[in-house]
Amino acid sequence: MGEKVLMKGNEAVAEAAIRAGCRHYFAYPITPQSELIEYMSRMMPKAGGTFLQAESELAAVNMVYGAAGCGKRAMTSSSSPGISLKMEGISYMAGAELPAVVVNVQRGGPGLGDIQPSQGDYFQATKGGGHGDYKLIVLAPNSVQEFADMADLAFELADKYRNPVMILSDGLLGQMMEPVEFKPHKTEKEMEQLDKQHFDWCMHHNQDEPNHHHHEVNSLEIDPKVLEKHVIKLGEKYEKIKANEVRYEEYKVTDDCEYLIVAFGTAARIAKSAIDELNEEGVKIGLIRPITVWPYPYEAIAKALTPSVKKILVTELNLGQMIEDVKLAVEGKVPVEFLGKVGGILFTPQEIKDKIKGMQGETCK
Amino acid sequence: MKTELICSGFGGQGALTIGKFLAKAGMQEGQNVSWLPSYGPEMRGGTANVSTVISDKPIASPLVTHPDILVALNQPSVDKFGPEIKPGGLMIANTDMCPHKLERDDIDVIYAPMSTIAKEIGSLMVLNMVAIGVVIGRTGLVKYETIEADLSTFLKKKNPDLLEGNLKAIKKGIEIGKNN
Numbered sequence: 001m002g003e004k005v006l007m008k009g010n011e012a013v014a015e016a017a018i019r020a021g022c023r024h025y026f027a028y029p030i031t032p033q034s035e036l037i038e039y040m041s042r043m044m045p046k047a048g049g050t051f052l053q054a055e056s057e058l059a060a061v062n063m064v065y066g067a068a069g070c071g072k073r074a075m076t077s078s079s080s081p082g083i084s085l086k087m088e089g090i091s092y093m094a095g096a097e098l099p100a101v102v103v104n105v106q107r108g109g110p111g112l113g114d115i116q117p118s119q120g121d122y123f124q125a126t127k128g129g130g131h132g133d134y135k136l137i138v139l140a141p142n143s144v145q146e147f148a149d150m151a152d153l154a155f156e157l158a159d160k161y162r163n164p165v166m167i168l169s170d171g172l173l174g175q176m177m178e179p180v181e182f183k184p185h186k187t188e189k190e191m192e193q194l195d196k197q198h199f200d201w202c203m204h205h206n207q208d209e210p211n212h213h214h215h216e217v218n219s220l221e222i223d224p225k226v227l228e229k230h231v232i233k234l235g236e237k238y239e240k241i242k243a244n245e246v247r248y249e250e251y252k253v254t255d256d257c258e259y260l261i262v263a264f265g266t267a268a269r270i271a272k273s274a275i276d277e278l279n280e281e282g283v284k285i286g287l288i289r290p291i292t293v294w295p296y297p298y299e300a301i302a303k304a305l306t307p308s309v310k311k312i313l314v315t316e317l318n319l320g321q322m323i324e325d326v327k328l329a330v331e332g333k334v335p336v337e338f339l340g341k342v343g344g345i346l347f348t349p350q351e352i353k354d355k356i357k358g359m360q361g362e363t364c365k
Numbered sequence: 366m367k368t369e370l371i372c373s374g375f376g377g378q379g380a381l382t383i384g385k386f387l388a389k390a391g392m393q394e395g396q397n398v399s400w401l402p403s404y405g406p407e408m409r410g411g412t413a414n415v416s417t418v419i420s421d422k423p424i425a426s427p428l429v430t431h432p433d434i435l436v437a438l439n440q441p442s443v444d445k446f447g448p449e450i451k452p453g454g455l456m457i458a459n460t461d462m463c464p465h466k467l468e469r470d471d472i473d474v475i476y477a478p479m480s481t482i483a484k485e486i487g488s489l490m491v492l493n494m495v496a497i498g499v500v501i502g503r504t505g506l507v508k509y510e511t512i513e514a515d516l517s518t519f520l521k522k523k524n525p526d527l528l529e530g531n532l533k534a535i536k537k538g539i540e541i542g543k544n545n
Contacts, residue, residue: 004392006385006388006392006398006400010371031404032404083459115404171400171404172427172428175401175402175404176399176400176401176402176427177388177399177400177401178398178400178424178427179392179397179398180508269425269426270425270426270428270429272425272426273425273426275425276425346428348426348428348430349425349432351428
């Protein structure tokens with residue numbers, strides 16, 4: 001790790017992606033994500049990579065399909081309305097089992113919405129968005145450092161499982177500056193290894209390969225028997241990801257917690273402030289922060305549900321989306337309440353505190 | 366110790382840069398820092414503002430609603446954020462653009478004609494540096510030397526005259542912060 005620098009999340013994730021060996025980036029500008037594409041336009045050519053501002057989001061995501069199909073580390077990014085446009089390509093990549101990274105710097109929706117931070121794309125990211133039976137691995141950062149670190153992790157996971165990975169960020173994390181430390185650039189040798197890692201299936205000029213087989217990158221399987229097998233195989237892959245890749249953070253969770261908050265990303269960040277103050281006031285409360293929102297940490301929530309827990313609060317910057325997953329984990333054992341903000345408005349730590357105080361009052365009655 | 370600031374002014378006055386320099390200096394002195402700008406339509410004619418937090422502990426929420434310190438470069442900033450300052454907090458206001466004072470007696474207030482001072486030094490562009498000086502002169506939030514070193518690295522080659530003006534502006538600000 002090098003020296004700490006003060007950087008916006010959008011810029012930090014771009015720098016980290018280049019350091020992780022991404023040499024192909026295609027995107028179309030949109031607020032509050034544009035610093036990412038601006039940074040790439042400056043720095044990607046210096047790294048010897050390809051930067052291309054596509055004519056549309058649709059074109060950009062299909063360029064990623066092409067580059068990933070050639071076994072390269074490729075990335076695109078956008079904000080909510082642009083991500084909707086990319087969904088077709090994302091489904092195709094999932095179908096063709098292509099490793100690629102998509103960054104969503106979420107803003108208020110639906111439709112064009114506004115440009116302020118939101119978490120309204122949770123369902124889209126974790127439950128589908130595109131068509132067909134597929135899953136994205138979805139990583140949700142809560143700081144600029146974590147946002148940057150996730151570039152490397154996203155490419156690792158994408159390559160490991162041959163699956164698209166989404167980093168589900170938001171306008172606050174994209175626009176905010178915080179100190180960040182970067183991992184070193186990949187060495188020449190590491191880049192060579194990265195370049196060759198998918199040679200057993202990807203498109204490449206394989207004149208030197210003695211046993212060169214026909215390679216095909218495709219999501220069309222017109223024979224139902226073949227497609228059935230393919231989708232079952234995808235399902236098995238998703239089960240493996242669920243078993244191995246769940247990540248979460250426990251913040252001030254103890255055996256005698258009376259209340260738990262479940263929140264991800266920016267909402268979790270604000271909840272931490274509320275929890276610090278509530279702990280000082282003697283309220284036994286902790287936070288579970290899913291880091292992978294798919295695969296979801298159901299077991300971690302179930303495990304934190306000790307007999308002392310009276311209620312759970314889910315806080316999100318939407319009308320209530322992740323709460324459905326929390327309820328699946330809780331299985332009706334304790335009441336699950338919700339505090340949400342929409343339209344790009346953030347809640348304050350005080351509002352979370354007031355909500356918890358209200359829940360305490362009800363419990364005492 | 367955690368200090369939460371809001372720096373606010375018209376777009377172009379350099380309010381966001383005040384937060385950035387303070388945050389960067391804080392980081393270089395080993396503190397945790399965050400810098401969260403307002404972005405979007407309110408920048409036009411209203412207040413461009415930034416939440417800056419400097420703390421010895423990890424920073425949970427980067428959003429400042431009740432600042433310890435408000436740097437207000439124009440009247441809308443005083444009107445919007447003045448009432449939100451924590452009791453015992455500090456407001457630094459640019460009297461050249463803030464004709465109406467804040468009706469509060471539970472906070473420390475420094476009024477200074479910062480635009481005039483900046484013009485006397487040579488350029489309205491150093492207005493934000495005067496404000497940085499006032500903040501560190503009054504509170505010691507970060508060290509002058511840290512900001513001087515930071516400014517020197519990136520201005521020395523690019524524009525040595527500008528460096529001199531900036532440093533002069535910070536020193537003048539420190540004087541005001543200490544003596545008012």
